[in-house]
Amino acid sequence: MNKPLIDQLLAKPNVTLVGVTKKHTKAEVDELAALGVQVFGENRVQEFLEKYDPAYTWHLIGHLQTNKVKYVVGKVDVIESVDSLKLAQEIDKQARKLGIRQKILIEVKISDDPNKTGLPLSQLEDLVQAVQTMDHLVWKGLMCIASHTDDEQKVAQEFDEMKKLFDAYQKQYPQIDTLSMGMSQDYALAIEHGSNMVRIGTALFEKK
Numbered sequence: 001m002n003k004p005l006i007d008q009l010l011a012k013p014n015v016t017l018v019g020v021t022k023k024h025t026k027a028e029v030d031e032l033a034a035l036g037v038q039v040f041g042e043n044r045v046q047e048f049l050e051k052y053d054p055a056y057t058w059h060l061i062g063h064l065q066t067n068k069v070k071y072v073v074g075k076v077d078v079i080e081s082v083d084s085l086k087l088a089q090e091i092d093k094q095a096r097k098l099g100i101r102q103k104i105l106i107e108v109k110i111s112d113d114p115n116k117t118g119l120p121l122s123q124l125e126d127l128v129q130a131v132q133t134m135d136h137l138v139w140k141g142l143m144c145i146a147s148h149t150d151d152e153q154k155v156a157q158e159f160d161e162m163k164k165l166f167d168a169y170q171k172q173y174p175q176i177d178t179l180s181m182g183m184s185q186d187y188a189l190a191i192e193h194g195s196n197m198v199r200i201g202t203a204l205f206e207k208k
């Protein structure tokens, strides 16, 4: 485990560390927890369910199919990867059944990489407005995956654009407080450019 990195990130009062544990075992989750990591991210429903421990706080960070929503609502603290109206409606429906309010982030496709997931920017305003009408959702903010490139300037521009969007929406919707961006490769840049939640897998598991 990369304890120096974990310590460094946990020491930042304005940044939440999500330890991404996909492809790692429950024992490794426990190890991270022992080092102080408090939030864990999984990107696949099946794998999440195999590791799920209600003692920990979990975020679903990967693309979610509507037919799997029922397995995660109420178990995860935040669904970070809401990228369509249909998905938001299904989460709202399942949360209603449980009598809870499910926290969500809207995942924005900020990168021009066709392989990246997320809601196209042009549809963001419509989804934001729709989510306000769903009583069993709590909209907490925005998430993105930046372009996978060594071009730091390009990635910085994407983070800046997200931060601008986030600030503008926060003026209008003061309850939103989360801007989730930054992974192993780009977390430092993301924090520099306004992220307050980083989702880190690979770098946490490096032996130091």
Ligand SMILES: *Cc1c(COP(=O)(O)O)cnc(C)c1O
Residues within 6 Å of the ligand: 020, 022, 043, 061, 062, 145, 183, 184, 185, 199, 200, 201, 202, 203
């Ligand atoms: C895997 C994953 C991460 C973490 O990626 P690393 O490069 O291993 O830090 C972050 N966010 C999402 C959505 C992921 O699927």
